Amino acid sequence: MKKILSLVVLLCPLLSLAQVQGIPLDKPRLIPEFVLSDKEGGTFTQSDLQDRWTLVMFGFNSCPDVCPFTMRNLEAAVAETSLRVRPDNVPDVVFVSVDPARDKDKVTDYARFFHPDFRGVTGEREQIDKLVKATDSFYRLMNPDSKGYYDVQHSAFVSVIGPDGKMRAKLEPPFHAGKTAEFLARLQISYRRELLN
């Protein structure tokens, strides 16, 4: 019994070291046509996914904890990634608000707050839902409280979409910068190998 206990104690730090930052998909998911837009009228469509790597996060502007935490960490992770991959393989980051009623006018500034190159978009419910479904994501607008405020439940992972327009992996919290960058760099290597075969 004592032996088992000490084994468990030994294993715990090892497990946390090996913490998963991303999960490659067994079967890449092709992203169908969709149209979202930013506050200046610029569109974000499936053709923006071609020939570059894209990270897509779903959320809402008034999210106090998970969204800002994720966006801050993505900023750091992308900066790390840019040290490891060619400039044209540094991923674009797109924040998609699933709460257009409240966020339509601010979502673009919201994303830029974290990095001037980050894009913030939203759109019609049907268009948002297409991308949500295509990325195996989820959200739900909760019932408003007496003051009209409502919370939004949403997927916490970030979708990684490859230059062929297919979702290839999920990044997971806590989005450790170095480990996430390492994961992305490896994912890109295996993608290029796949292309050669």
Added chain:
Amino acid sequence: MKKFIAAAALLLSAQWSYADIIVDNAYVPQVPPGSMAYAAYLSITNSGAEARTVVGISSPVFGMTHLHHTMMKDGVSSMKSMDKLVIEPGNTVTLQPGGMHIMLMKPAEDVMAAGMVPIKLEFKDGEIIEFNVSIRTLN
């Protein structure tokens, strides 16, 4: 040298000590545009011999304050309200991103300009402590 000391002091986050309670690592991240909700993070240590329970949290510069726990279920995040926070003797409870936070809503207009948020914690035994948490900008 003076400059260096000032910079070092800025980097160290404030700590507040009371009879058996120590509050430290407290900060409020600057909110992005379009957000109605601020979050405050901190840790509370109970150095006393009895469990202590926070039963009320408020801030004079926010109309609404909640203690929240971010829950992750099947990869989906949501927030759960908590009506109290128990700190066992000798323990530290840490509110941090992805875990617990104090959610602050309906800010007074000049909250950002003031650079800090007064927070008041009320304990079950009647003790009330108040301190000013600084707003942390992104860079």
